[in-house]
Amino acid sequence: MKPGDRVVYPNQGVYRVVGVVEMDIGGKRQSFVRMQSEENPAATVSVPREKVPAIGLRRVATGEQMEGVFHYLAAQFDDPELDWKVRHRDNADRLIAGGVLGVAEVVKGLHSLSRIRPLPTKEREQYDNARHLLVHEIAVSLGVPAVLAEDYVDYALMPPAGVKFDLKPPPTPVLLPSRPKKRRPVAEDEDDLGLSDLGIDIDLAGALEGAAALPEGDLPAAEGEEGEAATPGAEAPAAEAGGDEADEGEGDDAAARPAKAAAKTQPKAAKAAPKEKAPAKAAKPAAKKPEKKAEKKPAPKKATKPAAKPAAKRGGKKK
Amino acid sequence: MIRIVTLERLDPTDLAFLTGTLYRAFGVGTEHAGDRHLPADAEGKDGRVDAIRLLKDAPPVRSLPDDKVLYITSAPLSLPKGPLGEPPCWGFAEFGGERAVISTSRLPARGVTEASIETWRKRLAREAIHALGHTWDLHHCYDARCAMHPSWSQGLAERPEMELCTFCREKSERKIRLAKT
Ligand SMILES: [Zn+2]
Ligand SMILES: [Zn+2]
Numbered sequence: 001m002k003p004g005d006r007v008v009y010p011n012q013g014v015y016r017v018v019g020v021v022e023m024d025i026g027g028k029r030q031s032f033v034r035m036q037s038e039e040n041p042a043a044t045v046s047v048p049r050e051k052v053p054a055i056g057l058r059r060v061a062t063g064e065q066m067e068g069v070f071h072y073l074a075a076q077f078d079d080p081e082l083d084w085k086v087r088h089r090d091n092a093d094r095l096i097a098g099g100v101l102g103v104a105e106v107v108k109g110l111h112s113l114s115r116i117r118p119l120p121t122k123e124r125e126q127y128d129n130a131r132h133l134l135v136h137e138i139a140v141s142l143g144v145p146a147v148l149a150e151d152y153v154d155y156a157l158m159p160p161a162g163v164k165f166d167l168k169p170p171p172t173p174v175l176l177p178s179r180p181k182k183r184r185p186v187a188e189d190e191d192d193l194g195l196s197d198l199g200i201d202i203d204l205a206g207a208l209e210g211a212a213a214l215p216e217g218d219l220p221a222a223e224g225e226e227g228e229a230a231t232p233g234a235e236a237p238a239a240e241a242g243g244d245e246a247d248e249g250e251g252d253d254a255a256a257r258p259a260k261a262a263a264k265t266q267p268k269a270a271k272a273a274p275k276e277k278a279p280a281k282a283a284k285p286a287a288k289k290p291e292k293k294a295e296k297k298p299a300p301k302k303a304t305k306p307a308a309k310p311a312a313k314r315g316g317k318k319k
Numbered sequence: 320m321i322r323i324v325t326l327e328r329l330d331p332t333d334l335a336f337l338t339g340t341l342y343r344a345f346g347v348g349t350e351h352a353g354d355r356h357l358p359a360d361a362e363g364k365d366g367r368v369d370a371i372r373l374l375k376d377a378p379p380v381r382s383l384p385d386d387k388v389l390y391i392t393s394a395p396l397s398l399p400k401g402p403l404g405e406p407p408c409w410g411f412a413e414f415g416g417e418r419a420v421i422s423t424s425r426l427p428a429r430g431v432t433e434a435s436i437e438t439w440r441k442r443l444a445r446e447a448i449h450a451l452g453h454t455w456d457l458h459h460c461y462d463a464r465c466a467m468h469p470s471w472s473q474g475l476a477e478r479p480e481m482e483l484c485t486f487c488r489e490k491s492e493r494k495i496r497l498a499k500t
Contacts, residue, residue: 039415070402114461124486131458135414144399145371146414147453151469152401154459160471165403 001033001052006140009045010056010096013133014038014140020049033057038140061100065171066141069104069134072170073156080113084120087113091126093176100137105173106130111157321345321451322352324380326392333440340444340481344466345451345491347387352380357392367397370411374418385498387454388418389447395424409446409470412453419450425470442479446470455494457487 001007005017015035023032023046032046047055061069081087091109094102110119110127119127131153138149159165321341323334338349355378361368377390396408410421421443429439448466460467463474465484483491 067402074403111461118462127461128458128486128490135458142401144401145411147412148371148398148401150414150453150459151398151406151408152403154469155401155406156403158469158472159403160407161473163404 001057006038006060007035007057008060008100008133008137009035010058011129011133012037014060014136015045018044021046039136056096058099060137061141063141065100066138068168068171069100069138070152070156071168072101072104072173073108073153074159074165074167075170077108077112080109080116084123088123088126090176091123091130094173095126095130095133097176098174100134100141101171101173102176103130103134103137107134107153108157320383320386321347321349322380322382322386322388323349324352324377324388324390325354326357326377326390326394328354329391333436333443336440337444337447341389341447341451344444344448344481344483344488345455345495347495352388355380355390357394362394363397365397366395368392368394368422370396370398370408370420370422374411374413374420377418377420382417386417387451389451390418390420391423391443391447392420393423396420396422407471410450412450414453415456416454419447419454421446421450438479441481442475444481445475445479448481448483452483452487452491455491457483457491460484460487462486 001017003017003019007015007017009015015037018034018036021032021034023030031049033049033052034044034046037043037045047057081090087109091106094106098105106126107130110123110130113119113123114127118124131150135146135150135153138144138152139146142149142152144152155163156165321338323338323341325334329337334351338351341347341349357368358373358376358378361373361376363369373390373392373396377388380388382388396411398405398408398411407425408422409425410419412419423443426439426442426446427435429436445466449470452467457467459469460483462468462484463472464480464482465487466480466482467484467487468475482488
């Protein structure tokens with residue numbers, strides 16, 4: 001990773017690497033990668049160098065990979081996950097660990113679903129967030145303005161009448177390493193129960209989401225505003241908090257820091273903030289649990305007919 | 320404040336309808352900043368105007384930070400081809416930025432009947448809301464009745480909606496409030 005490289009900070013957006021700086025954190029000398037937001041150059045973050053893999057920093061997708069993304073967006077999609085809890089959690093994982101195709105998967109999946117019924121608020125926000133991430137990565141990767149990137153996305157997702165594409169077989173999204181996919185919702189897990197408990201389960205997604213991401217509604221844009229207002233401050237806290245985390249070995253939590261300027265003086269409070277049960281412990285094991293990988297199955301899909309199920313639910317479950 | 324710049328003359332009643340609608344959509348004062356000329360070399364070989372270049376080269380108007388400038392042209396707009404082709408273009412904008420442009424070239428004919436003129440005005444207003452919405456960080460919306468739905472949406476011609484859905488409206492309101500403070 002060298003200065004000028006553009007990287008994707010999962011759930012946050014595209015950043016440009018400024019350089020590596022040495023800082024004293026609590027009397028300990030540490031290396032930090034300093035990065036500047038592409039969207040809002042006034043916003044910079046510094047992350048401990050050794051935490052880079054844990055945070056999931058990755059390079060911006062190449063033009064070739066992006067082409068695959070568009071063929072994926074334009075492909076048929078008929079297998080929405082109908083249990084919103086599973087879906088929301090899976091999507092949160094995809095945004096963090098699924099690479100650019102994972103982000104496209106979220107956009108496409110929720111877009112398909114929105115054609116059956118409007119998305120619940122949380123997912124509407126997740127959808128917007130995913131769109132934002134995808135649009136900006138496309139913009140940077142293809143070197144086009146964001147609004148044009150978004151037109152490209154929707155041109156693929158919902159082509160104008162009469163437009164047919166000569167599609168290549170779409171790339172296969174990476175299977176998320178964190179846990180097995182449950183395609184078939186179990187009874188007590190049925191959806192439309194409400195959104196109150198969203199994200200409370202301590203699992204990878206919950207942990208990552210609570211810790212590594214902004215509250216979902218807080219789009220990078222909003223974060224930018226914050227950064228703009230308090231840039232010099234915003235930078236140090238990231239580093240400081242990151243250093244703190246480094247000692248405790250919480251890579252995922254450290255990821256949260258750059259975004260949360262407010263966390264600067266009380267990292268502990270911030271840690272607890274996302275949920276009562278701070279994912280301090282959950283974050284790490286979840287990210288590493290290799291035994292779970294084994295359980296992962298590509299999953300017998302087509303469990304349900306998308307069109308039929310939601311209708312039944314709509315009738316039966318709402319309030 | 321939203322400042323409308325016409326690159327060709329627009330009927331004053333059309334303009335009045337547009338400013339009123341934009342005010343209602345965003346709650347932001349809207350005025351006509353005057354007529355300007357399309358940059359001389361804006362037109363490309365195919366007779367269309369590159370939307371990105373137009374926004375870059377459009378004649379500036381006096382504006383304050385956080386003002387939005389909406390250019391209206393009758394010239395057909397083109398966009399660079401994407402991985403799957405060139406999306407049709409009703410307008411273009413700087414995401415989270417200052418400038419937006421819309422073209423009347425793809426609108427249904429304005430005609431002379433009251434009904435056709437009304438449809439035309441609504442559709443113009445709809446595209447204006449859409450393009451300006453992008454300058455306030457709005458993304459496209461899956462709700463076909465929302466102005467942020469892609470402009471090639473089928474059925475738009477018959478029932479042009481000039482509204483933002485609740486989600487988009489609230490998002491733009493947050494953004495506008497943030498800009499004010
Ligand atoms: Zn648009
Ligand atoms: Zn909307």
